[in-house]
Every structure is written in structure tokens, then in C-alpha cells.
Amino acid sequence: MFRPRLTVSIGPVTLTRPARLLGAALAAGLALVPFTWVLCDLAALGSPAELFWSWTGSRFGTGRVRAATTLLDPLLCLAATGTVVAALRSRHAAGALAATGAVTLAVRLPGLWTHGTGPLVTALLELALAAGLLTTALAGRRPPAGPGERTPTRPRPGQAAAAGALLAVAGLVLLAWELRWAAELAPRFAVDRFTGGRSVPGAALGVPPGWLALVLTGLHLTAAASAFAAARHTRPLGLLAGGLLLGTGLAEAARLARLHLHPDVRYVVAPELDLPALATTLYGVLAGAAVLLLLAGRGAPDPAPALRSPAAAPAPPYPRPPGW
Structure with missing residues (x-):
């Protein structure tokens, strides 16, 4: 006897209004924490330029005061701010809440074994806020109220494939650099x-560089896989990955430019230009900008449901009764 198969499909979902407001509040807290540290660094260094060069890792012109923040802090602040705007404006912000919460959780885990009290408290606070974002994104979902309600759209196939290819290459390049470091450095x-x-x-x-590279590699490859599958959460995940790729690429490009073009520095032996690092940096800038452009537009509308054809009239009886 034939038994029909049981299939489970996850359709589009939206966020309830309480979940959107709670998610916006949690994301605002995530943006406020690094913003406070950035203000403290500005007060200590006294110059936005000094703070920027500290974020890039440039050693020229920096004073004795050491910044507590890194480039990742303003980037996460911008990502959390964008999540606040998305949660307040759209019912489809579950992907943005989940992406921001997951990435923040991953990069702040090493803060649990730091030695300073301030960084430890900051890590605990951000981990709690990020876990709240993830919980809100999962628990605050609901199915569409009716067929007329708008749902999250999928990215257009061509744009999704291009963005996925760019992010996949970026993730593989980061992984290759980490394998190179592992081969060249001593085990300790x-x-x-x-x-x-x-x-x-x-x-x-700061986040340990190897840990951060693995987190970014996982983010890029996950966003690439979702883009290839044209999933509904591709846009928030891909925009976050593209923004981090662009931000880190611009900072590294500024550091390399200052290292080789700084007019006030005289070298005993001029540093050699690292062509693989330069190529990686330029690719990060161009690929990050391209991903943002590809995924920032509107997605493809869902196809209209197919109309059911009317059932065929039953065949006349045979033999036909009198008067048929």
C-alpha cells in the first residue's frame, strides 16, 4: 500500500512587534557598549587620527597611550546600529538580529579569559546582549497573518551567485593565511x-588574531552558502559579512599606504612590499564593496501561487437513463 511521505517545510516568518522593540533595545545596548569605549579612547589619545591609526595597527605617530579598542569595535557598533534601524522599520528583521547576535557572541568569547576587570565586564555584558538578540530572533517569529502580508524576499539569482562567489573566495583566502601562519610559527x-x-x-x-580570522572565515563561508541557496536570510548575513570585509580591507590598505608612502619616516632598510598581503587587501576592499552593492537592493518577489484548474465534470453514466 502506498503511503504518502511526510514533508516539513519552513516558510517565511516575520517578527512580532514586542520582539522588534526588544530586539531594537538589545541592539542599541550592543552599539552603546563599544561606543563608550571609543569615546574613552578619544579622550585618552586626544585625536581621532591617532585613534584611527591605532586601529589600523600603524606604529607611526602614536603616542605612549595605548587604545583599548580595535577596528572591530566601531564596525560592530555600526552593525548593531543598523540592526536597530532594521528592527524598528521592518517586520523582517529576524535575520539581522540573529546575524548580529551570532557574530558578537563569537568574537566576544575570548574576552572571558582576559585579565582586566573592565574588558571582562564588557565581554560578559556583550555576550548577554548578543544571546538576548539570538533568543529574540528565534522566539519572536510568527508565520504571516495571511496571503496578502509581505514576507522576506530572496535575493535575485544572479546577484546572489556573484555575492556568494566573492564571499567564498574571501573566506578561503583568510583560511589560507591562517594555514600559512600555522606552518611558519612555532606551536606555542x-x-x-x-x-x-x-x-x-x-x-x-582586542580579539586574538587567529580566533578573529576563523570567525570571519566562518561568517564569509556561511554567507556564501546562503547566497548560493538563495535563502531568505542571505541579505542581512551577506551585508554584515561584506561590511566587515570592506572595513578591514580599508584599514589594512591605509596601514600599507602609510607604511610605504609616509613622508616623515626614514628607514635604514626600506620595508619590502608584501605583494600577497597587498593583493588580499585590495580584494577585500573591492569584494566587500561589491557584496554591499549586490545585496543592498530589493530582493526578487515571490512567484504568485499557481491557480488550480477547475475539476473536470464527471463522465455521464452508462447506460444513460431515460431523458438524459
Whole structure:
């Protein structure tokens, strides 16, 4: 006897109004925490230019005061601010809440084993806010109220494929760099790149470089996979990945330009231009900008449901009764 198969499909969902307001409040808290640290660094360094060059890793012109923030902090602040706007304006902000919460959770986990009280409290606070964002995105969903309610759209096929290819290459390049570092460094130093040991000095809120590279690699590859599948959450995930790719690429490009073109520095031996690093930087800038342009537009509208054809009239009886 034939038994029909049971299929489970997850349709489009929207956020309830209480979930949107709660998500906006949590995202605002996530934006406020690094913004406060940035203001403290500005007051300590006294110049936005000094703070910017500190974020890029440039050593020229920096004073004795060391910044507590890194480039990741303003980027996460901008991402959280965009999430606030998305939650207040759209019922389809579940993807933005989940993406921002997941990335913040991943990059703030190493803060749990820092030594300073301020960075530890900051990490705990941001982890709690990020977990709240994820919970809100999952618990505040509801199915559409009716067929006329708008639902999150999928990206257009061509744009999604192009963005997915760019993000996949970016993720693989980051992974290749980490494999190169693992092969060149001694085991103790390679482990310190992921745990933030003494051999890897950094800012108070800094994320170990190896850990950050793995998080960004996972983000880029996950966003690429969702783009290839044309999933409904591709746009918020891809925009976050593209924004981080563009921001880190611009900062590294500024550092390389200042390193080789700074007019006030005289070298005993001029530093050699690292062509692989330069190529990676330029690709990050161009690919990040391209991903933002590809995914920032409107998605493809859902196809209209197919109309059911009317049922065929039953055949006349045979033999026909009298008077048929």
C-alpha cells in the first residue's frame, strides 16, 4: 500500500512587534557598549587620527597611550546600529538580529579569559546582549497573518551567485593565511594566536588574531552558502559579512599606504612590499564593496501561487437513463 511521505517545510516568518522593540533595545545596548569605549579612547589619545591609526595597527605617530579598542569595535557598533534601524522599520528583521547576535557572541568569547576587570565586564555584558538578540530572533517569529502580508524576499539569482562567489573566495583566502601562519610559527606562538597569549600583545578589547580570522572565515563561508541557496536570510548575513570585509580591507590598505608612502619616516632598510598581503587587501576592499552593492537592493518577489484548474465534470453514466 502506498503511503504518502511526510514533508516539513519552513516558510517565511516575520517578527512580532514586542520582539522588534526588544530586539531594537538589545541592539542599541550592543552599539552603546563599544561606543563608550571609543569615546574613552578619544579622550585618552586626544585625536581621532591617532585613534584611527591605532586601529589600523600603524606604529607611526602614536603616542605612549595605548587604545583599548580595535577596528572591530566601531564596525560592530555600526552593525548593531543598523540592526536597530532594521528592527524598528521592518517586520523582517529576524535575520539581522540573529546575524548580529551570532557574530558578537563569537568574537566576544575570548574576552572571558582576559585579565582586566573592565574588558571582562564588557565581554560578559556583550555576550548577554548578543544571546538576548539570538533568543529574540528565534522566539519572536510568527508565520504571516495571511496571503496578502509581505514576507522576506530572496535575493535575485544572479546577484546572489556573484555575492556568494566573492564571499567564498574571501573566506578561503583568510583560511589560507591562517594555514600559512600555522606552518611558519612555532606551536606555542600558533596557539597564542587563538588564545591571546603573551606573545600576541593587543588592545584591552582586542580579539586574538587567529580566533578573529576563523570567525570571519566562518561568517564569509556561511554567507556564501546562503547566497548560493538563495535563502531568505542571505541579505542581512551577506551585508554584515561584506561590511566587515570592506572595513578591514580599508584599514589594512591605509596601514600599507602609510607604511610605504609616509613622508616623515626614514628607514635604514626600506620595508619590502608584501605583494600577497597587498593583493588580499585590495580584494577585500573591492569584494566587500561589491557584496554591499549586490545585496543592498530589493530582493526578487515571490512567484504568485499557481491557480488550480477547475475539476473536470464527471463522465455521464452508462447506460444513460431515460431523458438524459
